Amino acid sequence: MSPNIWRRAVPIENAESAIDGFTSPFAAARASGKVKNVHIEADKDGRAALADIFGVVSVESAVADLEVTLWRKEGLRVRGRVSARLTQACIVTLEPMSASVDEEVDMTFLPEGSRQIKRDFSEDGALLVDPDGPDAPEVFTGGEIDLATIAIEAIALGIDPYPRKEGVGFEPPAEEEEAVVEPDDAKESPFAALKDWKPKP
Template structure:
Protein backbone atom coordinates (compact mmCIF):
# COMPACT_ATOMS: atom_id res chain seq x y z
CA UNK A 1 0.00 0.00 0.00
CA UNK A 2 2.46 2.62 -1.17
CA UNK A 3 1.44 6.14 -2.22
CA UNK A 4 3.40 7.55 -5.16
CA UNK A 5 2.62 11.12 -4.06
CA UNK A 6 4.54 10.65 -0.80
CA UNK A 7 7.79 9.42 -2.37
CA UNK A 8 6.92 5.73 -2.07
CA UNK A 9 6.15 6.01 1.64
CA UNK A 10 2.83 4.66 2.94
CA UNK A 11 0.43 7.41 4.11
CA UNK A 12 0.02 5.79 7.56
CA UNK A 13 3.00 4.01 9.05
CA UNK A 14 3.97 2.74 12.49
CA UNK A 15 7.02 0.49 12.56
CA UNK A 16 7.39 -2.22 15.19
CA UNK A 17 10.81 -3.78 15.87
CA UNK A 18 10.34 -7.55 15.80
CA UNK A 19 13.19 -8.10 18.24
CA UNK A 20 11.41 -6.04 20.90
CA UNK A 21 8.22 -8.12 20.80
CA UNK A 22 7.85 -10.84 23.43
CA UNK A 23 5.48 -13.76 23.96
CA UNK A 24 3.45 -11.59 26.36
CA UNK A 25 0.99 -9.37 24.46
CA UNK A 26 1.81 -5.67 24.38
CA UNK A 27 -0.90 -3.08 23.73
CA UNK A 28 -0.17 -0.70 20.85
CA UNK A 29 -2.46 2.28 20.18
CA UNK A 30 -2.28 4.04 16.82
CA UNK A 31 -4.01 7.21 15.66
CA UNK A 32 -3.66 8.96 12.31
CA UNK A 33 -2.90 12.68 12.38
CA UNK A 34 -4.45 15.22 10.02
CA UNK A 35 -1.76 14.88 7.32
CA UNK A 36 -2.02 11.07 7.39
CA UNK A 37 -5.84 11.16 7.21
CA UNK A 38 -5.69 13.51 4.20
CA UNK A 39 -3.23 11.17 2.43
CA UNK A 40 -5.45 8.15 3.22
CA UNK A 41 -8.51 9.96 1.84
CA UNK A 42 -6.65 10.51 -1.46
CA UNK A 43 -5.42 6.90 -1.55
CA UNK A 44 -8.87 5.44 -0.76
CA UNK A 45 -10.76 7.82 -3.10
CA UNK A 46 -13.06 9.17 -0.38
CA UNK A 47 -13.93 12.78 0.41
CA UNK A 48 -12.37 12.73 3.87
CA UNK A 49 -11.13 10.57 6.72
CA UNK A 50 -12.23 12.23 9.96
CA UNK A 51 -10.74 9.66 12.30
CA UNK A 52 -8.61 6.53 12.15
CA UNK A 53 -7.37 4.75 15.24
CA UNK A 54 -6.61 1.23 16.39
CA UNK A 55 -5.87 -0.65 19.57
CA UNK A 56 -3.78 -3.76 19.01
CA UNK A 57 -2.34 -6.61 21.04
CA UNK A 58 1.02 -7.62 19.56
CA UNK A 59 2.99 -10.70 20.61
CA UNK A 60 5.26 -13.47 19.32
CA UNK A 61 3.66 -16.27 17.34
CA UNK A 62 5.35 -19.65 17.13
CA UNK A 63 9.13 -19.37 16.85
CA UNK A 64 9.74 -16.38 14.60
CA UNK A 65 6.30 -14.95 13.78
CA UNK A 66 4.35 -11.98 15.14
CA UNK A 67 0.60 -11.91 15.79
CA UNK A 68 -1.34 -8.65 15.78
CA UNK A 69 -4.95 -8.64 17.03
CA UNK A 70 -7.32 -5.81 17.82
CA UNK A 71 -9.76 -3.34 16.30
CA UNK A 72 -9.50 -0.52 13.82
CA UNK A 73 -12.09 2.25 13.86
CA UNK A 74 -12.53 5.06 11.39
CA UNK A 75 -15.01 7.71 10.28
CA UNK A 76 -15.03 8.53 6.58
CA UNK A 77 -17.09 10.69 4.23
CA UNK A 78 -17.86 9.42 0.72
CA UNK A 79 -20.04 10.64 -2.14
CA UNK A 80 -23.45 8.96 -2.45
CA UNK A 81 -23.59 6.87 -5.65
CA UNK A 82 -27.08 8.23 -6.38
CA UNK A 83 -27.08 11.89 -5.33
CA UNK A 84 -23.32 12.61 -4.92
CA UNK A 85 -24.14 14.13 -1.51
CA UNK A 86 -21.72 13.40 1.35
CA UNK A 87 -22.37 10.16 3.26
CA UNK A 88 -20.68 9.57 6.62
CA UNK A 89 -19.67 5.99 7.40
CA UNK A 90 -18.22 4.39 10.50
CA UNK A 91 -15.73 1.55 10.17
CA UNK A 92 -15.23 -0.90 13.02
CA UNK A 93 -13.14 -3.87 11.90
CA UNK A 94 -11.45 -6.67 13.78
CA UNK A 95 -7.78 -7.28 12.97
CA UNK A 96 -6.12 -10.66 13.34
CA UNK A 97 -2.95 -10.78 11.27
CA UNK A 98 0.14 -12.99 11.48
CA UNK A 99 3.51 -11.88 10.14
CA UNK A 100 6.41 -14.24 9.44
CA UNK A 101 9.92 -13.58 8.10
CA UNK A 102 10.42 -13.82 4.37
CA UNK A 103 11.35 -17.40 3.46
CA UNK A 104 9.69 -18.90 6.54
CA UNK A 105 8.17 -22.37 6.15
CA UNK A 106 5.02 -20.98 7.79
CA UNK A 107 4.40 -18.69 4.79
CA UNK A 108 4.39 -21.45 2.20
CA UNK A 109 1.18 -22.06 0.30
CA UNK A 110 0.01 -25.66 0.60
CA UNK A 111 -0.46 -27.57 -2.68
CA UNK A 112 -1.89 -30.95 -3.56
CA UNK A 113 -0.17 -33.66 -5.64
CA UNK A 114 -1.00 -31.91 -8.91
CA UNK A 115 0.47 -28.61 -7.71
CA UNK A 116 -2.84 -26.79 -7.21
CA UNK A 117 -3.08 -24.43 -4.26
CA UNK A 118 -5.25 -25.55 -1.36
CA UNK A 119 -7.07 -22.56 0.11
CA UNK A 120 -9.90 -22.68 2.63
CA UNK A 121 -12.09 -19.58 2.09
CA UNK A 122 -13.41 -19.90 5.64
CA UNK A 123 -10.01 -20.66 7.14
CA UNK A 124 -7.43 -18.23 8.46
CA UNK A 125 -5.63 -15.88 6.11
CA UNK A 126 -2.11 -16.76 5.02
CA UNK A 127 0.57 -15.01 7.06
CA UNK A 128 2.04 -11.78 5.71
CA UNK A 129 5.79 -11.80 5.22
CA UNK A 130 8.21 -9.13 6.36
CA UNK A 131 11.79 -8.36 5.44
CA UNK A 132 14.37 -7.23 7.96
CA UNK A 133 13.55 -6.67 11.60
CA UNK A 134 10.40 -4.50 11.40
CA UNK A 135 6.72 -4.83 10.55
CA UNK A 136 4.52 -1.86 9.70
CA UNK A 137 1.43 -1.96 11.92
CA UNK A 138 0.18 1.31 10.39
CA UNK A 139 0.03 -0.18 6.90
CA UNK A 140 -1.84 -3.24 8.21
CA UNK A 141 -4.36 -1.03 10.06
CA UNK A 142 -4.92 1.10 6.93
CA UNK A 143 -5.41 -2.03 4.77
CA UNK A 144 -8.02 -3.49 7.14
CA UNK A 145 -9.86 -0.14 7.20
CA UNK A 146 -9.71 0.14 3.40
CA UNK A 147 -11.22 -3.34 2.96
CA UNK A 148 -14.22 -2.26 5.05
CA UNK A 149 -15.08 0.78 2.91
CA UNK A 150 -18.49 0.47 1.24
CA UNK A 151 -17.83 0.61 -2.53
CA UNK A 152 -21.38 1.89 -3.18
CA UNK A 153 -22.34 4.28 -0.38
CA UNK A 154 -25.92 5.45 -0.52
CA UNK A 155 -27.54 8.29 1.43
CA UNK A 156 -30.57 7.14 3.46
CA UNK A 157 -33.67 7.21 1.25
CA UNK A 158 -31.74 7.71 -2.01
CA UNK A 159 -32.87 5.39 -4.78
CA UNK A 160 -32.38 5.09 -8.50
CA UNK A 161 -35.50 6.09 -10.43
CA UNK A 162 -36.80 3.60 -12.96
CA UNK A 163 -34.63 3.97 -16.02
CA UNK A 164 -36.35 3.68 -19.39
CA UNK A 165 -34.35 3.76 -22.57
CA UNK A 166 -35.76 5.48 -25.65
CA UNK A 167 -36.79 2.66 -27.97
CA UNK A 168 -38.21 4.86 -30.67
CA UNK A 169 -41.70 3.80 -29.57
CA UNK A 170 -42.21 6.60 -27.08
CA UNK A 171 -41.39 6.18 -23.41
CA UNK A 172 -42.93 2.75 -23.10
CA UNK A 173 -40.80 0.20 -21.26
CA UNK A 174 -39.37 -2.41 -23.66
CA UNK A 175 -40.56 -5.96 -23.20
CA UNK A 176 -37.90 -8.32 -21.90
CA UNK A 177 -39.11 -10.79 -24.53
CA UNK A 178 -38.59 -8.33 -27.44
CA UNK A 179 -35.22 -9.89 -28.21
CA UNK A 180 -36.95 -13.21 -28.93
CA UNK A 181 -39.24 -11.85 -31.68
CA UNK A 182 -36.71 -12.58 -34.46
CA UNK A 183 -35.71 -15.95 -33.05
CA UNK A 184 -36.81 -18.87 -35.21
CA UNK A 185 -36.98 -22.48 -34.28
CA UNK A 186 -34.95 -24.66 -36.63
Protein backbone atom coordinates in the same frame (compact mmCIF):
# COMPACT_ATOMS: atom_id res chain seq x y z
CA MET B 1 -14.32 -12.07 7.16
CA SER B 2 -10.93 -13.62 6.62
CA PRO B 3 -8.06 -11.23 7.44
CA ASN B 4 -6.22 -12.46 4.36
CA ILE B 5 -9.13 -11.30 2.24
CA TRP B 6 -9.15 -7.77 3.60
CA ARG B 7 -5.38 -7.51 3.32
CA ARG B 8 -5.89 -7.55 -0.43
CA ALA B 9 -8.50 -4.79 -0.31
CA VAL B 10 -5.86 -2.09 -0.95
CA PRO B 11 -2.78 -2.71 -3.10
CA ILE B 12 0.37 -2.51 -0.98
CA GLU B 13 1.92 0.17 -3.18
CA ASN B 14 -1.09 2.42 -2.53
CA ALA B 15 -1.27 1.67 1.18
CA GLU B 16 2.35 2.67 1.68
CA SER B 17 1.70 6.13 0.25
CA ALA B 18 -0.03 7.05 3.54
CA ILE B 19 2.89 6.01 5.71
CA ASP B 20 4.21 9.57 6.17
CA GLY B 21 1.17 10.56 8.19
CA PHE B 22 0.06 7.22 9.55
CA THR B 23 2.89 4.86 10.41
CA SER B 24 3.90 2.53 13.22
CA PRO B 25 6.81 0.18 12.47
CA PHE B 26 7.11 -2.67 14.94
CA ALA B 27 10.34 -4.67 15.20
CA ALA B 28 9.87 -8.39 15.63
CA ALA B 29 12.66 -8.38 18.23
CA ARG B 30 10.41 -6.37 20.55
CA ALA B 31 7.81 -9.13 20.73
CA SER B 32 7.62 -11.46 23.70
CA GLY B 33 5.12 -13.57 25.56
CA LYS B 34 3.74 -10.38 27.06
CA VAL B 35 1.25 -8.30 25.13
CA LYS B 36 2.55 -5.08 23.59
CA ASN B 37 -0.24 -2.51 23.27
CA VAL B 38 0.05 -0.14 20.33
CA HIS B 39 -2.17 2.89 19.66
CA ILE B 40 -2.01 4.51 16.23
CA GLU B 41 -3.85 7.63 15.14
CA ALA B 42 -3.55 9.39 11.80
CA ASP B 43 -2.49 13.03 11.83
CA LYS B 44 -3.71 15.69 9.38
CA ASP B 45 -1.34 14.65 6.59
CA GLY B 46 -2.12 10.99 7.18
CA ARG B 47 -5.87 11.59 6.98
CA ALA B 48 -5.46 13.48 3.71
CA ALA B 49 -3.38 10.64 2.28
CA LEU B 50 -5.92 8.07 3.43
CA ALA B 51 -8.75 9.99 1.76
CA ASP B 52 -6.80 9.84 -1.50
CA ILE B 53 -6.16 6.11 -1.14
CA PHE B 54 -9.76 5.27 -0.32
CA GLY B 55 -11.23 7.63 -2.91
CA VAL B 56 -13.45 9.42 -0.39
CA VAL B 57 -14.17 13.10 0.22
CA SER B 58 -12.29 13.22 3.53
CA VAL B 59 -11.17 11.16 6.51
CA GLU B 60 -11.99 12.75 9.85
CA SER B 61 -10.26 10.11 11.98
CA ALA B 62 -8.39 6.82 11.66
CA VAL B 63 -7.46 4.98 14.85
CA ALA B 64 -6.06 1.54 15.62
CA ASP B 65 -5.65 -0.11 19.02
CA LEU B 66 -3.65 -3.28 18.57
CA GLU B 67 -2.04 -6.00 20.67
CA VAL B 68 1.18 -7.58 19.42
CA THR B 69 2.57 -10.82 20.81
CA LEU B 70 5.28 -13.30 19.87
CA TRP B 71 3.94 -16.13 17.72
CA ARG B 72 5.65 -19.49 17.11
CA LYS B 73 8.91 -18.19 18.61
CA GLU B 74 9.86 -16.07 15.59
CA GLY B 75 6.64 -14.60 14.28
CA LEU B 76 4.09 -12.03 15.38
CA ARG B 77 0.40 -12.06 16.09
CA VAL B 78 -1.54 -8.82 15.75
CA ARG B 79 -5.02 -8.46 17.20
CA GLY B 80 -7.22 -5.49 17.93
CA ARG B 81 -9.69 -3.03 16.52
CA VAL B 82 -9.48 -0.38 13.81
CA SER B 83 -11.99 2.45 13.39
CA ALA B 84 -12.45 5.45 11.15
CA ARG B 85 -14.86 8.31 10.48
CA LEU B 86 -15.04 9.60 6.94
CA THR B 87 -17.10 11.48 4.39
CA GLN B 88 -18.14 9.87 1.13
CA ALA B 89 -20.10 11.07 -1.89
CA CYS B 90 -23.51 9.49 -2.39
CA ILE B 91 -23.39 7.52 -5.65
CA VAL B 92 -26.88 8.75 -6.58
CA THR B 93 -26.88 12.45 -5.64
CA LEU B 94 -23.12 13.00 -5.19
CA GLU B 95 -23.92 14.80 -1.94
CA PRO B 96 -21.44 14.31 0.94
CA MET B 97 -22.50 11.80 3.57
CA SER B 98 -20.94 10.63 6.83
CA ALA B 99 -19.78 7.05 7.26
CA SER B 100 -17.92 5.04 9.87
CA VAL B 101 -15.79 1.91 9.91
CA ASP B 102 -15.19 -0.48 12.79
CA GLU B 103 -13.15 -3.60 12.01
CA GLU B 104 -11.52 -6.34 14.06
CA VAL B 105 -7.99 -7.46 13.24
CA ASP B 106 -6.44 -10.86 13.92
CA MET B 107 -3.38 -11.73 11.85
CA THR B 108 -0.19 -13.73 12.11
CA PHE B 109 3.21 -13.07 10.52
CA LEU B 110 6.39 -15.04 9.94
CA PRO B 111 9.78 -13.70 8.82
CA GLU B 112 10.91 -14.31 5.28
CA GLY B 113 12.88 -17.54 5.02
CA SER B 114 11.18 -19.18 8.00
CA ARG B 115 10.90 -22.95 7.77
CA GLN B 116 7.42 -22.64 9.19
CA ILE B 117 6.17 -21.01 6.02
CA LYS B 118 4.25 -23.57 4.02
CA ARG B 119 2.77 -22.94 0.62
CA ASP B 120 0.94 -25.39 -1.62
CA PHE B 121 1.24 -24.93 -5.35
CA SER B 122 -0.48 -26.54 -8.30
CA GLU B 123 1.43 -28.23 -11.11
CA ASP B 124 1.47 -25.00 -13.10
CA GLY B 125 2.89 -23.04 -10.17
CA ALA B 126 -0.31 -21.34 -8.97
CA LEU B 127 -0.69 -20.84 -5.22
CA LEU B 128 -3.41 -23.06 -3.77
CA VAL B 129 -5.64 -21.51 -1.11
CA ASP B 130 -8.26 -23.34 0.92
CA PRO B 131 -11.09 -20.82 1.51
CA ASP B 132 -12.44 -22.94 4.36
CA GLY B 133 -9.08 -23.62 5.99
CA PRO B 134 -7.15 -21.50 8.50
CA ASP B 135 -5.52 -18.34 7.21
CA ALA B 136 -1.88 -18.73 6.32
CA PRO B 137 0.52 -16.35 8.09
CA GLU B 138 1.72 -13.33 6.16
CA VAL B 139 5.44 -13.00 5.42
CA PHE B 140 7.42 -9.91 6.48
CA THR B 141 10.93 -8.78 5.57
CA GLY B 142 13.49 -6.55 7.21
CA GLY B 143 12.71 -7.69 10.73
CA GLU B 144 9.64 -5.49 11.20
CA ILE B 145 6.07 -4.87 10.10
CA ASP B 146 4.21 -1.58 9.82
CA LEU B 147 1.08 -1.88 11.92
CA ALA B 148 -0.43 1.19 10.25
CA THR B 149 -0.47 -0.58 6.90
CA ILE B 150 -2.53 -3.35 8.49
CA ALA B 151 -4.94 -0.72 9.80
CA ILE B 152 -5.18 0.98 6.40
CA GLU B 153 -6.22 -2.23 4.72
CA ALA B 154 -8.69 -3.07 7.49
CA ILE B 155 -10.39 0.30 7.00
CA ALA B 156 -10.52 -0.29 3.24
CA LEU B 157 -12.49 -3.48 3.83
CA GLY B 158 -15.07 -1.69 5.93
CA ILE B 159 -15.76 1.16 3.50
CA ASP B 160 -19.01 0.84 1.55
CA PRO B 161 -18.01 0.94 -2.14
CA TYR B 162 -21.52 2.10 -3.10
CA PRO B 163 -22.54 4.68 -0.47
CA ARG B 164 -26.10 5.93 -0.74
CA LYS B 165 -27.93 8.41 1.43
CA GLU B 166 -30.85 7.06 3.43
CA GLY B 167 -34.09 7.37 1.52
CA VAL B 168 -32.38 7.88 -1.82
CA GLY B 169 -33.08 5.26 -4.45
CA PHE B 170 -32.28 4.60 -8.06
CA GLU B 171 -34.86 5.71 -10.60
CA PRO B 172 -34.61 3.70 -13.79
CA PRO B 173 -34.94 5.78 -16.95
CA ALA B 174 -38.48 6.02 -18.29
CA GLU B 175 -39.13 3.58 -21.08
CA GLU B 176 -39.99 5.17 -24.37
CA GLU B 177 -43.36 4.09 -25.69
CA GLU B 178 -43.21 2.49 -29.08
CA ALA B 179 -45.12 4.39 -31.69
CA VAL B 180 -48.19 2.51 -32.85
CA VAL B 181 -48.71 2.78 -36.57
CA GLU B 182 -52.41 3.00 -37.31
CA PRO B 183 -53.59 1.81 -40.71
CA ASP B 184 -54.43 4.61 -43.10
CA ASP B 185 -58.07 4.11 -43.95
CA ALA B 186 -57.83 6.70 -46.69
CA LYS B 187 -55.23 4.67 -48.51
CA GLU B 188 -56.87 1.83 -50.37
CA SER B 189 -55.18 -1.53 -50.59
CA PRO B 190 -54.01 -2.49 -54.08
CA PHE B 191 -56.13 -5.63 -53.72
CA ALA B 192 -59.28 -3.76 -52.77
CA ALA B 193 -60.40 -3.64 -56.42
CA LEU B 194 -60.35 -7.43 -56.57
CA LYS B 195 -62.71 -8.02 -53.68
CA ASP B 196 -65.82 -7.78 -55.90
CA TRP B 197 -64.23 -9.27 -58.98
CA LYS B 198 -65.81 -12.45 -60.36
CA PRO B 199 -64.58 -14.45 -63.29
CA LYS B 200 -66.76 -14.33 -66.41
CA PRO B 201 -68.83 -17.47 -66.99
